[in-house]
Amino acid sequence: MAERTRVDWVDGAKGIAILLVALAHAVQWTVLSGLAPEFWNKINLVFIVFRMPLFFLASGLFAASIIKRSWPTLWRTRLSLLVWALLLWTLIRFGYFSLLTNPAGFDETNPFDLLLAPVRPSNGLWFLYALALFFMAAKLMRNRIDWRVQLGGAVVLSVLFFARADTGNIAWNGIGRYFVFFLLGCHLREWILAFVNRPSRLGALGLGLGFAAAFLVLAGLILTVDSRLPFITGTLVVVSLFALGAGLLVARFLVGFRAMAWLAYVGRNTLPIYVVHVLLVSLITSLLLLYRVQAWLDRLGPALPPLVAGLAVAASLLLWRLVRDLPVLRYAFAVPIWFAGRAPAAGEAAASPSGETADPAERMLPRSE
Template identity: 85%
Template sequence: MVGVANQTRVDWVDGAKGIAILLVALAHAVQWTVLSGLAPELWNKINLVFIVFRMPLFFLASGLFAASVITRTWPTLWRTRLSLLVWALLVWTVIRFGYFSLLPNPAGFDETNPIDLLLAPVRPSNGLWFLYALALFFVAAKLMRGRIDWRVQIGGAAVLSVLFFARADTGNIAWNGIGRYFVFFLLGCYLREWIIAFVNRPSRFGALGLGLGFGAAFLALAGVILTVDARVPFITGTLVLVSLLALGAGLLVARFLVDSRAMGWLAYVGRNTLPIYVGHVLFVSALTSLLLLYRGEAWLDRLGPVLPVLVAGGAVAASLLFWRLVRDLPVLRYGFIVPTWFAGRAPGVTSAGQAEPAERMRPRSE
């Protein structure tokens, strides 16, 4: 990372990832607290509105620095990117299986099926599917590089996205997500310079038009969802267009927020999404179970309308605290770093048992 300009780029991309992971945590907090009867049903509809923003932003931000990564040799790609994604998926799938086998899930989701556990490497069935999808996106992008024109890649992925946002359904959360969101990863990968230039120096006219367009589309989508009981977002391909508008607006907002002193912490959150992503659901579940002990209390009823926000914030903070406490401890640290025997050694590294920190292995500016 060289120069102030490059640092600014990284900061707002990290800020965008920070916004995305906070919305992911909020989505799970909504699921747990609404299904447990602690928060109002309205939150489920608010959750649907953000489908155009959460994961598209996450995958676009991941794709922004993928162009240089997919030029690496397969062994280097495995060691520096894929191994951590695969390792974290496997380890935390087992951890979640053990956790929910011991402690009942207050939201009623079942993650204790041993068949699902065995099939996790090819068919993830829990919230860790993002790691699986991102690994496949890197592999697919590398396989297509130099073989299929990038415009054809994006066009094909866009068609796939429209189909999966509309009616296509594989019956699996991971494969549905792959169909919906691959286009956003490719957009970040191949339009990186254009996106960076636009966000770093947005024209007033372009920013105003984007903001107004996104605002109108977002309000229209919210109005439909909040007034209709059916899951309308899943029967229309227009969500892809709304997502593109949302991404542009979200990146500009991330740049503005990260540049402000009060919101600088967003970049820190975005730089450390892995410990939040893999751990926050366990804390959301634990906090929901704890709150259920006080069901019927007046103070809890008063907190109901904002409870998902509080639970999500608590889960994110707890995830980061847990990571900081165990990241240097034997055995426990391997929840967040990949051991050398699994990742493979870099040229010139001969000592056994070393592991590369997760911070160094996440997508970054290179």
């Protein structure tokens, strides 16, 4: 039961992260389309300290054992699904937005960007690309570079990219910003698990107060001064660390309630949500624009981003459940054996989308045969 509880709160943390990612995209689409008020953009900026750091930290928590595997096994059990999903859904998104106008104005129909996607992703699927590189980098550094040196270098890199470094590409900027959080999960796993599973009241209180103070300062700077200021200071790394600790404790608290069991379910099934929800957010926004002159839509405007995000997440999971056992269509969410290589041997975990093993104890999507 203790192991199950541990996994539940990790899943809960991932559930919170993917919901915030969906909300971020819903904000972008509805605000740029003129359906939701501008203040949602600033709320989006506040959550930059929490969304992707939490996602990568949760992925790194189970990476330590995974990077010990041989390269062929690592490919079969981890990297193949990440690469497959990136390539397949980049093609799907290219075709989708070539047929249907993107109401937010983002262009994903450039053939040159499509060709460069394997080395320079230019859409929201960059998380898959970054995670694959993180696993490879962590394996290459294992037993070669002291973990403290790894973390120190990653912190410097994160501060630089949060402050002013810019490669001109969303994927490479994200890699620079978030590698440190993956390494934190990988190298401080036991400490993090012990802290969250058995938090001291004093430690939890201190962390909560520290996060609240840092979060309020950040929110104040973004909402009242200049949205660019926090990025110039580079202090977002520190705020993110407070946010992660508080977020993990909140996830552990929430999954203890039967009514919140859905949150862990969402966290266990992030891949279908991650790859599908943007298409649904775009579709829902386009449909809402047909009614933009209606008074009811104006009244609903301030609440539209969370409503659109929630609907897109639910529809993504429904689509996955409908096709996951169907011939051919199931490979939208599972890597075919011809791409990954031979089936996993006895004791090998199947590929999963977020870096955890797929055994029953950790309950991730199995690789399709």
